[in-house]
Amino acid sequence: MKKSLSLFLLLSLVLMLVPAYASAATAPVTVAYDGKAVKFTQPPVRKSNLTFVEAKPLAAQLGATYAFDTKTKSATIKKGATSIKLSLDSKAAYVNGVKQQLAVAPYSVKGYVIVPAEFVVKSFGGSVAWDGKSKLSITSPSAVEALSKQKAVNVINGYFAALSKLDVKGVKSAWLPTSWNAEDEEDLLLADGEAVIFTVKSVKVTSFTGTKATIKAEVNINYPSPYQIDEIYSITYTMVKDSAGAWKIKQENLEDYNYDLPNKPVNTTQTFSTSVEDAVNQLIDNLNAEDLDAVQGMFAEDSMSAEMMLDFWADDFDGYDTRYELSDLMIIGADEAKGTATVYVALDAEDEESAYPYDVVLFLVRDEANNWKIQELTEL
Structure with a gap:
């Protein structure tokens, strides 16, 4: 009696375990392409750490063409400059004519060609991720x-x-x-x-x-x-x-x-703008007079650009008879309280050889005597 009871309990336990095992073994494999589920006539399967799916629907997801040669039993998937050739029951695959070895050969189920999704997707530049359970996520080549x-x-x-x-x-x-x-x-x-x-x-x-x-x-x-x-x-x-x-x-x-210059002037008082224009015209007069001392006197003592500009104009005075004429003046920055002004100055320059535009930006500051001095000058 005890023996029969023990056999009954053992049989009951086995019967309880079988459905759970079978369910785990046959858990359906799903495939998502850029987050969207892909439907196949033949369900995808997982074996040898690869996911096998129907070739034709996979090619459609990739935006590739699909063709099957019944004589050679080979499928060709092509998009752009990439072409893949896979043969049924053969581990030899060809990507743009270059032979590659597959871990598992493609096969046929009810006339449907089944191929390793990972190999096909990666050959076209996409990526794949297996969740370790039942889902393969494909990221498209474009993504x-x-x-x-x-x-x-x-x-x-x-x-x-x-x-x-x-x-x-x-x-x-x-x-x-x-x-x-x-x-x-x-x-x-x-x-x-x-x-x-x-x-x-x-x-x-x-x-x-x-x-x-x-x-x-x-x-x-x-x-x-x-x-x-x-x-x-x-x-x-x-x-x-x-x-x-x-x-x-x-x-x-x-x-x-x-x-990066502003395209319009800042607002200033008439007195301020007139004084700036007077300073610019004085510089032009000194340049046309080729008076290097007067030009030097217009620079602030701690100007970083004074030496370079004075050397330039000294050479110009020695070698050319350049004349400067004001064509445009725009105050692009100003602080009347602090006595500073940033001025875009466009000049028409002409010497014995040619005429050309000469544009500069003057950074002006007022000295203790309330006179404008050139703190820095940038040639454009």
Whole structure:
């Protein structure tokens, strides 16, 4: 009696375990493409750590064409410059004619060609992720490319953020080691005082492959000194992936730059603007008179640009008979209480050889005698 009871309990336990085991073994495999479920006539299956799905619906999701040759029993999936050839019951696959070995051969179920999804998706540049249970998530080639492009753009944004902070380590990490040298690092370390602020205004990927990208960036350079004009740089970057697959800057080319000047004047009192115009006209008169001493007397004693400009005009006076005529004047910055003015000055210059425009920005300050002095001058 005890023996029969024991056999009955054992049999009951086995019967209870079988449904649970069977359910786990036959849990349906699902496939999602960019987050959306994909329907197949034949259910996907998982074996040998690969997910096997119908070839034709998978090709449709990838935006690829699908063709099956009944004579060779081979399927061809093609999109753009990429072509994959898979043969039933053969582990030999061909991607653009190059042979690759599969872990498990494609096969047929009720006339449907079943292929390893991971191999097909990756061959076209997509990515896959298995959740370890029953779901394969496919990221389309276009989504993978978009993500990779964004990562390259992020490197450029991070590079300029590091430059603004004078973060040598951060700047250096954005570059390929072979494209960064000791001189670059020394130049950055020599930066003194407040850091220049770099603001990326626009960034565009102009060419892209899986391992190389060309990016064009427009960057505003904001100087902390009130006597420097902010600039706009157009820069092209060549980027490549390093051995770890991270985007790095290989080359930086300055294509163009412009001064970031206002397009309209600031509001000032008539008395203030007249005094500024008088100072500008006095400078022009001194230049036309080739009176270097008078020109020198118009500069502030601590002007950083005075020496360079005086040398330039001394050479000009010696070699040419240049005449300057005012064509435009615009006060683009002013603090009447502090006695400062930033002035855009457009001149028509003409010497014995040619006529040409000569544009400058004057940074003017009032001295103790209330006279305008040129603190700095920037040639445009």
